[in-house]
Amino acid sequence: MGITRRSFLRRAAVVLAGVAAAGAGWSYLKGLAQSANEAPDQAASLPSAPVQQRTPQPHHWAFVVDTTKCIGCGKCVAACKEENNVPEDPHFNRTWVERYVIDEQGEAYVDSPDAGVHGFESWPVNSKYQNIQVVKSFFVSKLCNQCENPPCVQVCPVGATYKTEDGVILVNRSRCIGCRYCIQACPYGARFLDPNLRVADKCTWCYHRISKGMDPACVEVCPVGARMFGDPADPDSAVAKALRENRISVLKPNLGTRPQVFYIGLDQEVR
Amino acid sequence: MQHLTRPVLLLLTVFLLLGAARWAIPRMFNQISFAIQDRTVPVGTLLGAGGHANVPQDIEAWKARQVQYAGPASCTQCHQESVAQWKVGDHAGVSCETCHGVASDHTANETPLPTETSSALCTLCHSTTLGRPSSFSQVKVHQHAGEATCASCHNPHNPGVQGLPTDLIRPKPSAPLVQHVVVAEANCTMCHGQGRLRPYPQDHAGWQSPGCLLCHETGPTPTLVGASATLGAPFAGLVQAPSVPHVTDGVPSCTRCHDSGAVRPFPQDHIGWSAGVCLLCHQAGPAPAVGGTAVGSPAAGGGGDAPRGVSISTISADGLPPLPHTVVGYTQCQDCHGSDQFRPFPSDHQGWEITECLLCHKSK
Structure with missing residues (x-):
């Protein structure tokens, strides 16, 4: 009986620590090996086409949504799912389109059938408005606002979500523990828990595209130019021009999150 | 030994329970998992160790993700014909992949990219839908086309009227008729404006001189200049435009005197006019020289001079003062008469060169 309780506990602690370290x-x-395996594949499969190169100096990106142009075709939502492997399930979206309908009494109706991915033209979607005297109606597309003061980053208990130098909020998928605290914290409902990866997911402004000088996929496919992306510091960029020449607002400015998605022609009904 | 078995058994039980939970919980809550199904959560992460240490690595991982939408630049390399049509049409602002779909696999590996041809693709944007800006081109599909597909008439790369076969262009019954003969080469928007059409020109801003005679008939006496006469004919009588009270032959520019924008019936001042314009209105005086006390003809034997203004002298039918002297040899009228508030004769001699004295003052 050479083992006392004390020495057993000591040895057990050492063994446990060893197992944990191992x-x-x-x-x-394993992570290193994975990233080493994946990197060359992705590099090889990049399109050989020349992409428009943005200037290499540091950027601080901004996004502009022109609600006066949006036609509610939902191409942006579909493109986002395609580009970023977002689940087809319409409950999970990095971006979506809302339609606001305001009647004679000033009552506002909001709908976003399947997040707008199939457009708004089908009869079932419109039948509810047939007996309403519509005064005005318009589309507003939504996405992560990439806030200057992001509440989601603040609340993450494991430091898995962070802001990049160029102002984009990303989620470290290998760190996220899927606790959904950030989903609760986001006042814009821009985050969701990926049902397959079981980590928080959100719009990255197509970080893989913008860092190659391309536009985000939703901007790329928008047929009416209702979505614009760029660096406001570049006076010739579309966003700088849009921000300069239009009346601009952001969503929920009172929360102090300082969104970097700016809206043209936003109505007071839009939250 | 008894002291050892108890904690060991306890430990084993705990491990067994943990293993069972790890197996069972994701299956019990398939949609709301604890995120322990597919990944090992390192102990260091749970303890908060490391913090943001692996952020740069994660940024690179995000950057390295594969691009799906290749961008229109990659299409132009092969599909020149389609691109040429697309560039001039109403869809020029629409990216290729908006309709054709993700193309990066197609551009990289030349895998076929099937084209969606159903009308559903078109109606997604172009069926009349609550919420769309009224200025956006949209139709009630059945009324517009019946059972026909969009592509049976419209070329998707150039879908507007200019891309339609001419026999398919139908006048809209609600559109007002054109009130005058349509001149083949005429540009409608020149008079009726672009964007929001106006029934007749409200102002003359941006018009070039030849356009004036489309509406304004020329004055009583001589003939019109070449093409203007034929162009003017269709509009004659249909447009309430005052006729020009003078000959237009040889007049280089109507707007020179009558201004553009809000046209003024006759020139109100002489600002910005050069000497050549003066004689368009002012008749040269009777030769050799008349008028003032000491005004003399600069040219000897003034009777022989043919004043330059003669060919267009009929313009001054509206009682403009004839010049009291001949103009031969004079090049700059404003030198004496001023260019702004016109003065009938030089009121002082400031700034004049000595050589100019003898233009008026005779030597003994």
């Missing part, structure tokens, strides 16, 4: 080390090595 486990952490193994997962780290």
Whole structure:
């Protein structure tokens, strides 16, 4: 009986620590091996087409939505799903389109059938408005506002979500534990829990595209130019021009989140 | 030994329970998982160790994701014909992949990219829908086309009227008739404006001189200049425009005197006019020289001079003062008469060169 309770506990602690260290080390090595395997594949499969190169100096991106142009075709929503492997399920979206309908009494109706991914033209979608005297109606597309003061980053208990130098909020998928605190914290409903990866997901402004000098996919496919992306510091960019020449507002300015998605022609009904 | 077995058994039980939970929980709550199904959560992460240490690595991972939408620049390399049609049409602002779909696989590996041809693709944008800006082109599809597909008439790359076969262009019954003969080469928007059409020109801003005679008939006496006569004919009598009270032959520019924008019936001042314009209105005086006390003809034997203004002298039918002297040898009328508030004769001699004295003052 050479083992006392004290020495057993000591040895057990050492063994447990050893196992934990080995486990952490193994997962780290596995991660390294994975990234080493994936990187060349992705580089090889990039399109060979020349992409318009933005100037290499540091940027601080901004996004402009012109609600006076949007036609509610939903191409942006579909393109986002395609580009970013967002689940087809219409409950999970990085961007979506809302339609506001205001009647004679000033009552506002808002709908976003399947997040707008199939457009708004079908009869079932419109039948509810047939007996309403519509005074005005318009579309507003929504996406992550990439706030200057992001509440989601503040609340993340494991530091998995962070803001990049150029102003984009990203989620580190290997760190996210899927606690949904950030989803609760976002006042714009821009986050969701990816049902397959089980991590928080959100719009990245197509970080892989903008860092290659391309436009985000939703901007690329918008047929009417209702979505604009760029660096306001560049006076020739579409966003700088739009911000300069239009009456601009942001969503929920009173919350102090300082959104970097700016809206043209936003109505007071839009929240 | 008894002291050892108890904690060991306890530990084993705990491990077994953990394993069972790990297996069971994701299956029990398939949609709301604890995120422990597919990934190992490193102990260090749970403890907060490391913090943002791996952010740069994660940014690179995000950057490295594969691009799906290749961008229109990659299409132009092969599809020149379609691109040429697309560039001049109403869809020029619409990216290729908006309709054709994700093309990066197609551009990289030349895998076929099937084209969607159903009208559903078109109606997604162009069927009349609550919420669309009224200025956006939209139709009630059945009324517009019946059972026909969009592509049976419209070329998707150039879908507007200019891309339609001419036999398919139908006048809209609600559109007002053109009130005059349509001149083949005439540009409607020149008179009726672009964007919001106006029934007749409200102002003359941006018009070039030849356009004036489309509406304004020329004055009583001589003939019109070439093409203007034929162009003017269709509009004669249909447009309430005052006729020109003078000959237009040889007049280089109507707006020179009558201004553009709000046209003024006759020139109110002489600002910005050069000497050549003076004689368009002012008749040269009887030769050799008349008028003032000491005014003399600069040219010897003034009777022989043919004043330059003669050919267009009929313009001054509206009682403009004839010049009291001949104009031969004079080049700059404003030198004496001023260019702004016109003065009938030089009121002082400031700034004049000595050589100019003898233009008026005779030597003994």
